[in-house]
Amino acid sequence: MPPEDDGPGPRTDDEVAGWVRSLGLPGLVDIHVHFLPERMLTKVWEYFDRAEDHYGLRWPVRYRLPEPERLDALRSVGVRAFAPLVYPHKPGMAAWLNGWARDFADGVPEAVPTATVYPEPSAQRDVAAAVAAGARCVKAHVQVGAYDPADEALDAVWGLLAEAGVPVVVHCGHGPLRGAHTGLDVFERVLRRHPRLVAVLAHAGMPEYDLALSLVQRYDRVYLDTTMVGVPFTEEFMPVPGDWPRRLAGIADRVVLGTDFPNIPYTYATQLRAVAAWAEADPGLGEPFLRAVLHDTPARLLGV
Numbered sequence: 001m002p003p004e005d006d007g008p009g010p011r012t013d014d015e016v017a018g019w020v021r022s023l024g025l026p027g028l029v030d031i032h033v034h035f036l037p038e039r040m041l042t043k044v045w046e047y048f049d050r051a052e053d054h055y056g057l058r059w060p061v062r063y064r065l066p067e068p069e070r071l072d073a074l075r076s077v078g079v080r081a082f083a084p085l086v087y088p089h090k091p092g093m094a095a096w097l098n099g100w101a102r103d104f105a106d107g108v109p110e111a112v113p114t115a116t117v118y119p120e121p122s123a124q125r126d127v128a129a130a131v132a133a134g135a136r137c138v139k140a141h142v143q144v145g146a147y148d149p150a151d152e153a154l155d156a157v158w159g160l161l162a163e164a165g166v167p168v169v170v171h172c173g174h175g176p177l178r179g180a181h182t183g184l185d186v187f188e189r190v191l192r193r194h195p196r197l198v199a200v201l202a203h204a205g206m207p208e209y210d211l212a213l214s215l216v217q218r219y220d221r222v223y224l225d226t227t228m229v230g231v232p233f234t235e236e237f238m239p240v241p242g243d244w245p246r247r248l249a250g251i252a253d254r255v256v257l258g259t260d261f262p263n264i265p266y267t268y269a270t271q272l273r274a275v276a277a278w279a280e281a282d283p284g285l286g287e288p289f290l291r292a293v294l295h296d297t298p299a300r301l302l303g304v
Contacts, residue, residue, distance in 0.1 A: 009276030010269040017078035019272070023290055027080030029298040031137065032169055032202060032227045032258025035067070035084035035111070037100050048263060055176050057237070063262030070262050071108060077268050081304040082261075083112045085169060087141035094118040098130045112136050112302045117168075118145055119153035127157045131164055136303050140170040142187070143179040150189040158194040167198040167301045169225065169258070175206035175238050184211040191219050198301065200256060204229045207238040216251050223301070224251075225258030226293065230274035233266055245277075249284030256298040 010019040020028055036044065051059030063070055074082060084104055086097040098115040105113040114137045115130030117123055127138065138161060142149050149172060161168055172187040184205050191197060204224040205212030216222045228234045230244070241247065248255060259271045275293055279285040 008280045009273035013269050016269050020078045025295045027078045029295050030082040031256050031298045032225050033082040033261045059265050083114050083137040085139035086116050087139050088118045089144050091120045095126045119147045119151040123153050124156040138168040142172040143182050146180045148181040149187050162194045162197040169200045171202040173205040184208045200225050203227045216254050223254045225256050227258035227260045231270050245281035249282045252289045255293050257294050
């Protein structure tokens with residue numbers, strides 16, 4: 001992808017680290033990154049290879065690299081901490097993935113220990129063990145897991161996480177495809193029962209941006225992540241509202257950087273340019289918003 005010549009923010013990945021330093025930040029904190037066991041990641045990439053069949057569009061994985069090179073790519077753009085998110089799609093996987101994520105974080109200084117969840121009899125025990133072992137972020141992928149987030153098997157899990165203050169990055173929106181239990185109205189049933197849950201709506205709830213903003217305003221521990229939001233690729237089929245920057249100005253401290261690295265079909269810099277464009281578009285945002293989104297707010301949520 002050629003560099004973009006106009007607009008704010010870094011044009012290429014090579015420009016990212018310097019741009020971040022110019023904001024007075026020690027680096028980036030990315031709350032939505034994926035590292036997975038190799039055989040599982042290979043299957044994910046094979047799925048994206050068939051994206052035209054699934055989504056009706058091409059989705060070439062930009063950072064389809066061996067794990068050491070993927071880590072080097074994050075370090076080269078100045079990522080000082082990230083949440084390596086894992087997610088199961090059937091019973092019995094969550095505990096295994098939690099162990100893998102713990103081991104991965106033990107070997108990667110920038111990686112925050114994470115865990116995941118699936119509605120099964122062991123769900124509460126699995127998450128409790130992961131939190132006790134140091135997990136500081138949990139991934140709930142309602143779309144891939146094809147489960148109801150309000151399932152009784154998860155009720156104690158949400159209560160445990162709310163009590164512990166551990167953030168859950170939840171993919172509950174319809175994007176890029178509607179799932180059996182997707183929809184922010186579905187996840188709001190969880191929030192009504194557990195209003196103190198620290199919930200990060202992945203992809204800003206795409207494409208239900210209006211409802212996502214409403215949930216942030218009504219629940220004081222709900223956040224939006226920027227993953228794939230506002231970038232040219234996504235604007236083609238799930239664009240943000242025209243007044244998006246103005247509306248973000250009212251919740252500027254509730255937005256956190258997420259990218260979906262490495263599974264994005266464009267450069268890491270592209271997501272940062274989208275965020276920079278929002279910051280420039282509204283006088284209530286600007287550099288304070290950039291510093292909050294790119295570092296301060298996600299750092300606080302992840303405890304780094």
